[in-house]
Amino acid sequence: MSAIADLRPLAQRREQRAWYWYDWANSAFVTSVQTVLFAPYLISVAEDADPIRLFGGAVAPGALPSFVVTASTILSALLLPLVGAIADRTTHKRRLLAGFAWAGAAAGALLFFAVDGNWQVGAVSMVIANICLGASGTVNDAFLPLIADEADRDRVSSRGWAFGYLGGGLLLAITLAVVLLHDTFGLTEEMAVRLSMLAAAVWWAAFTVVPLLGLQDHPPVHLVPSGSTDGDTSSGFGGLVRASFGQLWATLKDLRNYPMALTFLLAYLFFNDGIQTVIYAASTYGEKQLGFGTSVLIGTILLVQFVAFFGALLFGRLAARVGAKRVILGGLVVWMLIVTVALFLPEKALVPFLAMGVAIGIVLGGxxxxARSYFSLLIPRGREGEFFSFYHAMDRGTSWFGTLTFGLVYQITDSYRPAIFALIAFFVIGGALLLRVDTARGMREAGNS
Incomplete structure (x- = not known):
């Protein structure tokens, strides 16, 4: 009797290729709208409105985007664990992914209608879009352990991030061309920005079709007892939500049984906050401290995006040789060097500034x-959604530590140089905590090979 070929690796590769496209889809919205266009546009809309009052207090137009992002961050941190529990208990994960993505894209598209002082539309739209972005990211990351074996996850995760940076950089280049050359296209600058934000939302929605069609439904496994005997579909969506609350509570009580996963989450809290703050502060540092104009900053943003594509692929290959933990630690050393160099970078020194941008791009994506693929090794089978929801909640719920540190040091010293150098503490603490993570022990605790 002839042996039957194992077609599972072939099916996994097909799902992996489809999965990459969700990073491509949502990264364009993150890069073009969240990072570049939203804040200045909402400020300009709010400046045309009557005095803004929230919860009985006056709000300056320039502070409004920060409050919007903070509100969406807090709500995301509260809601994502429930989203993760629902993802673990449903067979229809790809539809859940697409549903959150399309809801977020629809909310993002409403930014087009934030005009004539109507800042409320922009604020509410962005809060909803950010929450849906985090929810879809939780479900998307939960697919990684389902479509890639332990030994293959670094490669798959790295290619997904690389795809994301390539897609985000491509749309950002088009967006900046439209905005900067708006007269050439017969557009006002305001209309160019509005159309660019709409295009990013359409991009997000359109490319989500690829993972929806290419991924497969994966039934729940190893469910945490929650007092519900019907699991997924027999009692409808209401029963699913009730059972998910039960699973979430059971998992929270069970977290102490996964100390290596918890240690990694704590390490991630610090080093990821450092990374996000460097990215947040880079344009301010380049303009206010080093004296570069808008064109140089825009060019540097694009440089970082496209270098990050190759950086993610490079880190994936290095991880295959020496292991993800060592490569992440090496990356954190490079981040320490970056903020140290920034402390001494001369004003108007273009070549060193661009070289720093290249270094950021290399370690940013990788x-x-x-971090995503390494964490997947430390989480138990069947609870991917919940654990990745904690991962995203840790990212969103604590992402203000770094910016607070940056702001306080600037307030004390009146210089951005020590402010950006102070972020080295986040990489040192994050690296020290990561050194305490025993990979083999963490995988045994999670029941992984």
Whole structure:
């Protein structure tokens, strides 16, 4: 009797290729709208409105985007664990992914209608879009352990991040061309920005079709007892939500049984906050401290995006040789060097500034991609959604530590140089905690090979 070929690796590769496209889809919205266009546009809309009052207090237009992002961050941190529990208990994960993505894209598209002082539309739309972005990211990351074996996850995660940076950089280049050359296209600058934000939302929605069609439904496994005997579909969506609350509570009580996963989450809290703050502060540092104009900053943003594509692939290959943990630690050392160099970078020194941008691009995509795949080794089968929801909640719920540190040091010293150098503490603490993570023990605790 002839042996039957194992077609599972072939099916996994097909799902992996489809999965990459969700990073491509949502990264364009993150890069073009969240990072570049939203804050200045909402400020300009709010400046045309009557005095803004929230919860009985006056709000300056310039502070409004920060409050919007903070509100969406807090709500995301509260809601994502429930989203993760629902993802673990449903067979229809790809539809859940697409549903959150399309809801977020629809909310993002409403930014087009934030005009004539109507800042409320922009604020509410962005809060909803950010929450849906986090929810879809939780479900998307939960697919990684389902479509890739332990030994293959660094490669798969790195390619997903690389795809994301390539897609985000491509749309950002088009967006900046439209905005900067708006007269050439017969557009006002305001209309160019509005159309660019709409295009990013359409991009997000359109490319989500690829993972929806290419991924497969994966039934729940190893469910945590929650007092519900019907699991997924027999009692409808209401029963699913009730059972998910039960699973979430059971998992929270059970977290102490996964000390290595918890230690990694704590390490991630610090080093990821450092990374996010460097990215947040880079344009301010380049303009206010080093004296570069808008064109140089825009060019540097694009440089970082496209270098990050190759950086993610490079880190994936290095991880295959020496292991993800070592490569992440090496990346954190490079981040320490970056903020140290920034402390002494001369004003108007273009070549060193661009070289620093290249260094950021190399470690940016690679560090984040490997953090995702490494964490997947430390989480138990069947609870991917919940654990990745904690991962995203840790990212969103604590992402203000770094910016607070940056702001306080600037307030004390009146210089951005010590402010950006102070972020080295986040990489040192994050690296020290990561050194305490025993990979083999963590995988045994989670029941992984």
């Amino acid at each position: 560090t984040q991609a490997l």
